[in-house]
Amino acid sequence: MNRPASNRSGGEIPPGGTIGILGGGQLGRMTAMAAARLGYRVHVFTPEDSGGPCAQVCAAETVAAYDDFAALAAFADAVDAVTLEFENVPLATAEFLAARRPFFPSPACLAVTQVRTAEKAEVNKLGFATAPWAAVASLEELNRALEKIGRPAVLKTNRFGYDGKGQAKIMPGDDAARIWASLKTDDAILEGFVDFIREVSVVLARGQDGAIAAFPPVENRHRDHILSETIVPADIPSGVAAEAERMAAAIATDLDYVGVLAVEMFETRDGRLLVNELAPRPHNSGHWTIEGAATSQFEQLARAVCGLPLGSVAWQPARMINLIGDDALDWPKYVADPKAHLHLYGKPDIRPGRKMGHVTWVR
Numbered sequence: 001m002n003r004p005a006s007n008r009s010g011g012e013i014p015p016g017g018t019i020g021i022l023g024g025g026q027l028g029r030m031t032a033m034a035a036a037r038l039g040y041r042v043h044v045f046t047p048e049d050s051g052g053p054c055a056q057v058c059a060a061e062t063v064a065a066y067d068d069f070a071a072l073a074a075f076a077d078a079v080d081a082v083t084l085e086f087e088n089v090p091l092a093t094a095e096f097l098a099a100r101r102p103f104f105p106s107p108a109c110l111a112v113t114q115v116r117t118a119e120k121a122e123v124n125k126l127g128f129a130t131a132p133w134a135a136v137a138s139l140e141e142l143n144r145a146l147e148k149i150g151r152p153a154v155l156k157t158n159r160f161g162y163d164g165k166g167q168a169k170i171m172p173g174d175d176a177a178r179i180w181a182s183l184k185t186d187d188a189i190l191e192g193f194v195d196f197i198r199e200v201s202v203v204l205a206r207g208q209d210g211a212i213a214a215f216p217p218v219e220n221r222h223r224d225h226i227l228s229e230t231i232v233p234a235d236i237p238s239g240v241a242a243e244a245e246r247m248a249a250a251i252a253t254d255l256d257y258v259g260v261l262a263v264e265m266f267e268t269r270d271g272r273l274l275v276n277e278l279a280p281r282p283h284n285s286g287h288w289t290i291e292g293a294a295t296s297q298f299e300q301l302a303r304a305v306c307g308l309p310l311g312s313v314a315w316q317p318a319r320m321i322n323l324i325g326d327d328a329l330d331w332p333k334y335v336a337d338p339k340a341h342l343h344l345y346g347k348p349d350i351r352p353g354r355k356m357g358h359v360t361w362v363r
């Protein structure tokens, strides 16, 4: 097979080809299952234990560190294109692979989405609102930022945060020095606390030809900072929904993004949308698309990476709940519900806060 040498030369990889996925969790698992349906093989590269959620459904697995460049070179030789399910792969890893195989989303996109301050600056540059924010590298900078932004505020590590980890709320009267010390970083962001009425997200796919297919904005409800429920569509005025989709599409186009992108937003009491975070991969708030949309977010990713046209995003109202920790023990209840679509991720041990599976109902 003729293999393109660099990223944007992409081109079509027909069914029968091999998609490489960085990261071995449930997002990779569901991407691999969708890709397999289209006739692709999937080769997962993960630094974690062999036989994880993704590897269980893959044609091949490499277990190696993200800085094992010999293993990365062999992986590149074995696949036709590369994508990821874990957004914090080191940039050097992404660049090494992108020099050898089509790699989506591009390392340039990851450089933005891996760093909260870079992400917010990019969003603001497009004229879209975020919470007020400031980069913070020391206690003095934190104190100055608190004076400007006010309290309550949220201090977050600038990189590698997820599910509320690496975050602390700073209330009036709180000891900023103690909170700064507890975060154990010199690379942080302070954000004004947003008194939102709802959290919404837009998941979209963008193809190598620049075509965009967006799923409708959905509402996300959290428990202990972890997504617990997604309601499709979000119960928001049609004008706000259209604006959310327009913002997500503009961000994807600005980044020349290829793949699946999730844009998380806060809806304020007065109907404004503030962008909170971008995720450069399939997103938990898009899991409902497996049964609720004509083409799932995972199939869209496989299509985009292989240079195929994106599929239809015709959709139906739906509801998805995550099975977190012991929730997974309730599986008999869901298999007995004729309307429930149960997904379990094949994780061997239940741990508190661990995403074990999800359930979708299409209405």
Ligand code: AMP
Residues within 6 Å of the ligand: 131, 154, 161, 162, 163, 164, 165, 191, 192, 193, 194, 195, 199, 222, 225, 264, 276, 277
């Ligand atoms: P993040 O890791 O940025 O997605 O934040 C995790 C969750 O914390 C969000 O889904 C919100 O529920 C909450 N959160 C984060 N940032 C803010 C903020 N600036 N104001 C209010 N709530 C926030």
